[in-house]
Amino acid sequence: MVKEAITNGRRSHGHGSEVTVMVASTVAPALPVQEHRLPLSNLDLILPPVDVGVFFCYADPGSSHHPSAALKAALAKTLVAYYPLAGEMAANAAGEPELLCSGRGVDFAEAVADGAELRELRLGLPDESVEQLVPKKKDGVMCVQVTKFRCGGVVVGCSFDHRVCDAYSFNMFLVAWAAAARGSSASPGPSFHRSFLAPREPSPTCAGxxxxxxxxxxxxxxxxxxxxxxxxxxxxxxxxxxxxxxxxxxxxxxxxxxxxxxxxxxxxxxxxxxxxxxxxxxxxxxxxxxxxxxxxxxxxxxxxxxxxxxxxxxxxxxxxxxxxxxxxxxxxxxxxxxxxxxxxxxxxxxxxxxxxxxxxxxxxxxxxxxxxxxxxxxxxxxxxxxxxxxxxxxxxxxxxxxxxxxxxxxxxxxxxxxxxxxxxxxxxxxxxxxxxxxxxxxxxxxxxxxxxxx
Incomplete structure (x- = not known):
């Protein structure tokens, strides 16, 4: 399911370009998610509430159409297995963060870089180039921005809450998402078994x-x-x-x-x-x-x-x-x-x-x-x-x-x-x-x- 809204929200100025978000939508898992809470593991809890970004530059996807439709359809399929990324952060009774697996979805922005070509970006200076291509997460666990350039080039940028997963985990998701977009067979699904990281009982002495x-x-x-x-x-x-x-x-x-x-x-x-x-x-x-x-x-x-x-x-x-x-x-x-x-x-x-x-x-x-x-x-x-x-x-x-x-x-x-x-x-x-x-x-x-x- 995709909820869309038309917008003219201009993000920021890059080197000779201005990125404008044209459409903002929310991509939910293709199948309903029964709402439940997933506790963070003890190793999740050592992470501060910060977001991590990653982006991919494609010189020429070979199509005159914006690639967002295919990406959103593949994302909806992939979120069925990776449903925590479509959830929200909440607090448990002790005030600790935990995941509310609600099927809220992933915020998805479709943007254009006015008057710019991808090769004109000075990627070595991310404050003036990358900053406008990787979205700022407002709600939820993850967000995506797809930016198309005059030359036909495309940048896919993502941000995710580090408390939910590390780079190893997000790499698994990226590979699965790309495979779904290509129509390839799905890789083995992720595991959320917190028993791997259960504390020992009785708890041994930790001091020193x-x-x-x-x-x-x-x-x-x-x-x-x-x-x-x-x-x-x-x-x-x-x-x-x-x-x-x-x-x-x-x-x-x-x-x-x-x-x-x-x-x-x-x-x-x-x-x-x-x-x-x-x-x-x-x-x-x-x-x-x-x-x-x-x-x-x-x-x-x-x-x-x-x-x-x-x-x-x-x-x-x-x-x-x-x-x-x-x-x-x-x-x-x-x-x-x-x-x-x-x-x-x-x-x-x-x-x-x-x-x-x-x-x-x-x-x-x-x-x-x-x-x-x-x-x-x-x-x-x-x-x-x-x-x-x-x-x-x-x-x-x-x-x-x-x-x-x-x-x-x-x-x-x-x-x-x-x-x-x-x-x-x-x-x-x-x-x-x-x-x-x-x-x-x-x-x-x-x-x-x-x-x-x-």
Whole structure:
């Protein structure tokens, strides 16, 4: 079912263009949903109420018609299995967030970019380009915007509530939606079995555990700055050769992500202000294969994340070899990448409820509690760029978009749509960090239109 309304809501100005929403509608699941409540898991509850965006650019879908009709029909079919995305956030009796699976639907905007061609967008500067293409969610769990350009190009942008699912889960949905649009057979449906993340009984002691060191009740967390620091948003490209060279410099046995994180840690140290004697660096770790090595959680839809981190003095970081920094990253990532830690985290959250909690990596604190520059790295290498084909071919470009309001930086590397091993890196960081990254002579390269569209 689709409810439509005609509108002339102009979103914002881009580089030489203005995006205008022409039609706003709500796409409900193709089959009725019996209203019910789905509790969030304990690992959902560690996420703040923030939205994550993702967008896909198609150079030429090959049709003079707006592709929205096919996308909406496929979305309605896909929401039958992925019904939580068509629901709403509510509160339980304890005041905690939970899902109201009501079949409300997904807000769907159809827009046009007046007088612009897709290749004219400066995607490397998302504040002026991407910001107008990824919709702002007002209600519900998810929203979509499809923007058509004068050249025939199309951008499909989505936003979703991070408390409901992580990027792994949303990738499953994207692949299923694209398959439905192509008329392909459906992939196995998602699992919402919260029993995978049930706390142990009786609950073991949580004090002093790794979970207790990585997370803290909001009531015990240090107060954030009175005003959030300004942040710059960028999208860069990194060549496959530079990724390989970075991994080699990090030493034997180090992953590409560990090497990349080590480099970022040192760059943050270079950019640290005089009042920030330490740098805090975190990495998002997925726990599906750690909790269940038999693959039982492969289709689990929700959040299965932890965020280990390390703190090193800025002066020390600047003087360390990259391999030594990568060794430290490897140490604390490996410590958290175990099934025991994820079960321990589930138990720890249970012991705090209903008090909300927060990852310490986001707080920007040094070992002595002083202010520190902070950043979290989240791998987007599973972004299924080649599989998000709605029947028009693969996208020419894709990226997450996460200009979140927190004080810590957020950096996400993803595979380039070219499929040649290059990376696309989304950066949300302090302007001084961005300046240092752009001074780096080899790794972070500007994202030119010619690289994307040839």
């Amino acid at each position: 555990t790794l979970a207790d060191r990585l997370f803290v009740p909001v009531s015990c967390a240090p107060a954030p700055p009175a005003t959030a620091p300004d942040a710059a948003n960028r999208i860069y490209r990194v060549s496959s050769a530079d990724v390989a060279a970075l991994q080699e410099s990090a030493g034997p046995g180090r992953t590409k992500l560990e090497a990349f994180t080590a480099l970022l840690w040192q760059l943050h140290a270079r950019a640290a202000s005089m009042g920030q004697r330490s740098c805090c660096m975190g990495v998002v770790v997925d726990g599906r294969t750690r909790l269940r090595r038999d693959g039982a959680m492969k289709a689990y839809f929700g959040n299965v994340l932890t965020i280990p981190y390390g703190v090193i003095g800025s002066d020390d970081l600047r003087g360390m070899a990259l391999a030594d920094v990568a060794n430290d990253v490897h140490r604390w990532v490996t410590e958290a990448a175990t099934g025991e830690h994820f079960q321990e985290l589930v138990d720890w959250v249970e012991a705090q409820r209903p008090d909300p909690t927060v990852a310490r990596a986001y707080l920007g604190r040094g070992s002595d509690g002083e202010d520190a520059t902070a950043c979290v790295v989240s791998s987007g290498m599973r972004l299924p760029v080649g599989e998000v084909d709605f029947g028009w071919g693969q996208p020419a470009f894709a990226s997450y978009h996460f200009p979140w309001p927190g004080g810590a930086g957020y950096i996400m590397p993803m595979p380039s749509a070219r499929g040649d091993g290059d990376w696309v890196v989304y950066v949300h960081a302090a302007p001084e960090v961005v300046a240092v990254m752009e001074e780096e002579p080899t790794v972070f390269k500007a994202l030119e239109s010619s690289y994307i569209f040839g």
